[in-house]
Amino acid sequence: LSARSWLLIPPQVSELVQFLLVKDQKKIPIKRADILKNIIREYRDAYSEIVNKAGRTLQEVFGLQLVEIDTKRHIYILINNLPRSEGQYLCRGKEKEKMGLLLVILSFIFMKGNSVKDSALWEFLHLLRVYPGKQHSVFGDVRKLVSEEFVRQKYLETTAIPLTDPTEFKYQWGPRAEKETSKKDVLNFVAKIQSKDPKFWASQYSEAMA
């Protein structure tokens, strides 16, 4: 965008940028319906233009990428487009610890073939002294964190396994996980923890490199 064209940006664009930044605080994906209702309102025809320009601003000013993770239902998330920097990250609340738990879960899911049963996941987490029925000193209600918060944030996806009685669920990576990290990154993490070469797990390696 040339310097002059910046002047032609409608005010809704900056409003949308702020709206997206605030909505992103809880990491719950943003729905098109909310954008239309709060920001666009009567300018529905200009929706695409406004969203694109907002995305552009987010990228150029903040280094953030606006990604549509569901093209049918039109749901967006913000991810970081800047190269990872060395040094400590500033995090509020339990953000850091939650990401730690999440990475462990995503690793487990991937290494086990991209899908795990609910029971298998909790069996694994037991080994890390994380119990679904027990209040955790760091995570509190862990079951809620995993089955609700991570799922709402689209880090994890949970689906019912058909014809199981009582209904069993399986966990897979959610669309946010797909965008914010990769199988390759996760495999590297596992390899680092276990002091092995990623190639040690041949099929996971070939899948990650695909």
Added chain:
Amino acid sequence: ENRESMLNSKSNRLTEALEEANRLFDGVCRAREAALDAQFLVIASNIGKEKANELHSEMSAFDSTAFAEDLLTFMGVNRTEETDDSEDALGGFLPSGAWQTMGEEALKYFRRAPTFHYMMGSFKSESPVPKQRIERQKKASRGKAEQAMPAQLKKMEVSHQEATEKEVERILRILQTHFENDPNTPISFFDFVIDPNSFARTVENMFHVSFLIKDGLAKIRLDEDELPIIEPLKPSGGGEEDIRAGARNQVVISLDQREWQ
């Protein structure tokens, strides 16, 4: 039922079951039976998928137990402290900061957008009640502050005046003492006011002497060499005439640091 035994990669039970279902279907003539058959096929295909998954992971076996142990080590759990398995299962939580260590590492693997927050916070919707309290508090503290202020100022002014007066009196006494001892030798004005060590003090001395002059307690006149000398005056009992008689002159003396040195 028998799900686990079917999942066993070495077993052919799934295949056998499918073959049996095929045979049975030939005898089907009612819709309900066909529905049952369909249901069976769904379950069978799920099991089949799971078997395939098991095969998949068996190619590059992932030992989740070993992974968990390595994770604990990474988080700073001292492995040598573990005694028996039962303790592990029922045991308490990890050392504090364990998950923070994990999180610190984990953040490197995510492209997570930092969350945006206003530095000064934002407006809260429940303000009305707290606001009133704050206002009341403010008024109370302001009242106190105001009360404190005048008292302070007064003190300052008083002390200032007192200090000056005291200084002036002191200087007068020095002057008078000197004249008592040696009534015929007036003091050179400069000798009197100049402080060889401090220019500021010199100026202060001149300032205090001016009060004496103003109040008629001392006078400055020029001696034969045209240099100013200072001598105390007795407060005249003669009343106004004498005061009027005393020549009132205005003199401006300029003295800068270089001259003073």
